[in-house]
Amino acid sequence: MRLDRYLASVTDYSRSDAKKLIKSGDIAVDGRAVTDPSQLIPATADVTLMGVSLRAIGPRYLMLNKPQGYVCAARDRRHSTVLDLMDEDNPERLHVAGRLDIDTTGLVLLTDDGNWSHAITSPQRKCWKTYYVETAEPIAERCIEHFARGVFLKDDKARTLPAELSIIDDCRARLKICEGRYHQVKRMFGAEGNAVTRLHREAIGEISLDSSLAEGEYRALSADEIASVGR
Incomplete structure (x- = not known):
């Protein structure tokens, strides 16, 4: 070079x-x-x-416990970004592998390895994302079948890919999806006449949010966590 x-x-x-x-x-x-x-x-x-x-910076693989109020972008004129939480050299080279909405909390993965990121975000790779969901109204049992079959979202031409819904109680559930359409989880429940009041991502593939991380904290992924993507 x-x-x-x-x-x-x-x-x-x-x-x-x-x-x-x-x-x-x-x-x-x-x-x-x-x-x-x-x-x-x-x-x-x-x-x-x-x-x-x-020294050249090698590929970085990080997990962040995202708080509310931060956007998953390199820069934003109105809001703080997840990169503002990072104490890293050349943070602008990091990108988010699977974004979360500004009011959604939980697991965010950041990397400067484009191939690794693609393995997470490409629907064809079927990397499952697990969300904890709270809703305004009781969750109807029919949602389990509807989500498994795929639902049509407004302005989208195709059904969502099959998703796995587990109802915890009336207004709480876990949902696993393997794609990341715009506001997808909120829109899926909206299509069933319900509104999401809290959304928290717990896992991406085999990588679960470290329970020892407070909101706004991050750590490097372990070798096993890194290798789990694409297995």
């Missing part, structure tokens, strides 16, 4: 600023000063800026 491109990838410097920095003589590769931005460097090279080693 070119030295200027490497420097831009592991710091907040733009490509043009990285070139200027290299030409200033403050960058060394394996202990030797380099002033040519186009110099190719091996993956094993030790690149330093004024004596401080710079």
